Amino acid sequence: MNATALAERFGTPLYVYELGEIRDAHKRLVLSLPAGSSLVYSLKANPHPALVRTLAALGCGAEVSSVSELRAALAAGVENRDIIYTGPAKTDIELQYAVAEEIMVSVESARDMKRLSDVAAGASTTADCILRVNPDRDARSTGLTMTGGATQFGIDERWLLGHASALRASRVRIRGLHFYIGSNIVGVDELLRSFVIALETLPGLVSALAIELDVLDLGGGFPHPYASRGVARDLASLSAPLAIELDAALERIPCERRPRIVFESGRYLAGACGTLICRVQDVKSSRGSRFVLLDAGINHLGGMHGLRRLRPLSVDLLPARRPQVNPSAQGTSGRAALVGPLCTPLDSWARDVELPDLIPGDLVMVPNVGAYGLTASLVAFLSRRLPAEVVLDDNEVVDATRLALQRRSVDAEAPRT
Numbered sequence: 001m002n003a004t005a006l007a008e009r010f011g012t013p014l015y016v017y018e019l020g021e022i023r024d025a026h027k028r029l030v031l032s033l034p035a036g037s038s039l040v041y042s043l044k045a046n047p048h049p050a051l052v053r054t055l056a057a058l059g060c061g062a063e064v065s066s067v068s069e070l071r072a073a074l075a076a077g078v079e080n081r082d083i084i085y086t087g088p089a090k091t092d093i094e095l096q097y098a099v100a101e102e103i104m105v106s107v108e109s110a111r112d113m114k115r116l117s118d119v120a121a122g123a124s125t126t127a128d129c130i131l132r133v134n135p136d137r138d139a140r141s142t143g144l145t146m147t148g149g150a151t152q153f154g155i156d157e158r159w160l161l162g163h164a165s166a167l168r169a170s171r172v173r174i175r176g177l178h179f180y181i182g183s184n185i186v187g188v189d190e191l192l193r194s195f196v197i198a199l200e201t202l203p204g205l206v207s208a209l210a211i212e213l214d215v216l217d218l219g220g221g222f223p224h225p226y227a228s229r230g231v232a233r234d235l236a237s238l239s240a241p242l243a244i245e246l247d248a249a250l251e252r253i254p255c256e257r258r259p260r261i262v263f264e265s266g267r268y269l270a271g272a273c274g275t276l277i278c279r280v281q282d283v284k285s286s287r288g289s290r291f292v293l294l295d296a297g298i299n300h301l302g303g304m305h306g307l308r309r310l311r312p313l314s315v316d317l318l319p320a321r322r323p324q325v326n327p328s329a330q331g332t333s334g335r336a337a338l339v340g341p342l343c344t345p346l347d348s349w350a351r352d353v354e355l356p357d358l359i360p361g362d363l364v365m366v367p368n369v370g371a372y373g374l375t376a377s378l379v380a381f382l383s384r385r386l387p388a389e390v391v392l393d394d395n396e397v398v399d400a401t402r403l404a405l406q407r408r409s410v411d412a413e414a415p416r417t
């Protein structure tokens with residue numbers, strides 16, 4: 001990638017996505033899963049149409065959580081039957097869209113089920129669902145946070161075992177089960193353990209619900225570096241032991257035919273394809289501490305970290321170019337706070353990191369931000385223009401767009417979207 005030429009042409013900050021990277025990641029992940037598995041892309045990682053289209057062309061399905069994500073998946077060419085609609089607090093409008101498009105819905109509570117059934121009845125049709133389960137077994141010992149404890153996600157396994165009949169709804173067929181044990185699970189052994197936690201619940205749940213298991217969505221958690229150097233971990237050694245665990249689990253339940261096995265991924269698929277190019281605006285010192293100020297901040301990357309709900313980022317800045325005006329200027333390297341342009345002390349990617357020699361005007365690149373980059377950030381805060389997003393295929397620019405926030409009269413809006 002020629003960061004300098006791209007920055008000159010499109011300005012900074014600038015997101016660049018390389019389609020070759022997302023194709024490679026898809027190929028590697030497919031090879032890490034048991035043969036015959038389906039893979040769906042979680043659009044929340046990055047709903048950019050070019051990325052979704054590229055994955056759809058490879059046969060990848062979609063996991064969506066809003067009407068806009070659903071539309072993006074359909075527009076990108078994902079088949080309706082390869083889309084799963086998930087999320088913990090779905091509205092009737094969302095359910096109506098999902099039912100109209102015959103999209104499988106992941107049901108997260110008894111009330112969710114009732115509403116899906118009512119919506120299907122209202123449309124004089126039926127709906128298919130999978131039940132999202134929160135397994136009893138505590139996975140936090142493996143460093144996972146989304147299951148085994150109190151959570152707004154899914155239905156507690158224990159409750160399901162005792163209340164299966166409370167979930168029957170006349171207009172909804174329960175086609176299977178959905179798990180999502182955690183995100184960014186560090187390695188092959190931990191991933192395997194997380195899938196086993198899901199698989200262990202099958203005999204009890206399939207029998208309590210008295211369902212034929214047509215679909216088993218085991219979620220994901222496939223890890224990827226974020227905003228730091230490094231490449232995706234090789235997960236190829238997951239495939240064989242996972243296939244063995246899966247087959248053993250399916251032996252323990254009555255199955256007329258082998259269910260469709262689904263895995264989900266956002267960050268593993270999209271992480272590597274994205275780079276944020278930004279520019280050093282200033283380098284300052286305050287009471288002995290060095291501050292490197294960039295033209296991008298938590299409005300463009302790492303918004304969720306900026307709120308300090310997550311661990312602080314560990315950002316790597318790869319130097320791209322010293323500006324022509326002063327090619328031999330010497331900056332200072334060493335530790336510094338890395339901050340953005342927003343008028344809040346929360347606009348910080350790192351409070352104390354080792355940075356290369358930098359002076360104002362330098363271009364820098366943040367690697368591995370194809371997932372949870374722009375759309376996971378505080379894009380409206382301080383009303384700055386959003387970065388352009390440029391898509392490269394084989395080093396050719398094939399798409400260049402900019403998302404814009406616009407205030408419009410609600411009277412002019414399409415109804416209830």
Ligand SMILES: *Cc1c(COP(=O)(O)O)cnc(C)c1O
Pocket residue numbers: 042044045063086180182183184219220221222264265266267268371
């Ligand atoms: C966020 C999410 C994913 C994607 O997670 P990654 O860590 O990006 O792979 C998949 N499934 C569900 C249900 C999610 O909420």
